[in-house]
Amino acid sequence: MSDAKVHEENRGDESRHDDKPARKAANKPVIECKGITRSFWRAKERVDVLSDLDLEIEEGSFDALMGPSGSGKTTLLNLIAGLDRPTAGRLLVAGTEVSAMGDAALAKWRSQTIGFVFQHFNLIPVLTALENVELPLLLTKVPASERKKRAQIALRVVGLEDRLHHRPQQLSGGQEQRVGIARAIVHDPKIIVADEPTGELDRKSADDVLNLLDKLNREFDKTILMVTHDPAAAERARVVHKLDKGRLT
Numbered sequence: 001m002s003d004a005k006v007h008e009e010n011r012g013d014e015s016r017h018d019d020k021p022a023r024k025a026a027n028k029p030v031i032e033c034k035g036i037t038r039s040f041w042r043a044k045e046r047v048d049v050l051s052d053l054d055l056e057i058e059e060g061s062f063d064a065l066m067g068p069s070g071s072g073k074t075t076l077l078n079l080i081a082g083l084d085r086p087t088a089g090r091l092l093v094a095g096t097e098v099s100a101m102g103d104a105a106l107a108k109w110r111s112q113t114i115g116f117v118f119q120h121f122n123l124i125p126v127l128t129a130l131e132n133v134e135l136p137l138l139l140t141k142v143p144a145s146e147r148k149k150r151a152q153i154a155l156r157v158v159g160l161e162d163r164l165h166h167r168p169q170q171l172s173g174g175q176e177q178r179v180g181i182a183r184a185i186v187h188d189p190k191i192i193v194a195d196e197p198t199g200e201l202d203r204k205s206a207d208d209v210l211n212l213l214d215k216l217n218r219e220f221d222k223t224i225l226m227v228t229h230d231p232a233a234a235e236r237a238r239v240v241h242k243l244d245k246g247r248l249t
Helices: 001-011 075-080 104-114 131-139 144-157 173-185 203-220
Strands: 029-042 045-057 062-066 088-093 112-117 191-195 221-228 238-246
Touching: 001 075, 001 144, 029 221, 029 238, 045 075, 045 221, 075 112, 075 191, 075 221, 104 112, 112 173, 131 173, 131 221, 144 203, 173 191, 173 203, 191 203, 203 221
Parallel strands: 062 221, 062 238, 112 191, 191 221
Antiparallel strands: 029 045, 029 088
């Protein structure tokens, strides 16, 4: 994360969540889905997981995607994150038409623009917290000393500066997810996508993770898109989008 942003974390978590603040003046869209369709074939039958979907998400917003299982939430998240491609439609993310990019360009764009937070943490068991957070930077030209410095800063932002050398099995579930969030922000992405980030956590740990995502949105200006089944998690978002059978409702 940039040094200017990192200095802000020393102020402590001043945000309160009792009441949602008034929304800021509308920002330009950072995510634009225009007529997005994603289809798969089951034998000879075409299945549209997403159907002619239009969606805009403002820069600096904290949005949630909700809907029943099979409604297309994770599929949409994967498209926006550049992990999949639409069958039809245009998809613009952070000023780039993702749907028109080649594989190599898409991989580079993804490593610079998107931070991923997963439900199951996806940490490497034999690596320390510090080493897990460094992983995304191994694909860049950042020198080893700078990688370590950035990973330490990211872990400090998520409140785990005293767990640098702990391995995943030495951490609680909530701490593992905070390591996952540190890994997601270590390269200072514009957008954080989170797929059921509280799904494996108890209520207190889930609230701690949601507080952290809220802090990243408010204090570090990260755009956050979160898939969740949890109404308590969705309450933290500024905007909630509801999907059903591949369409917004």
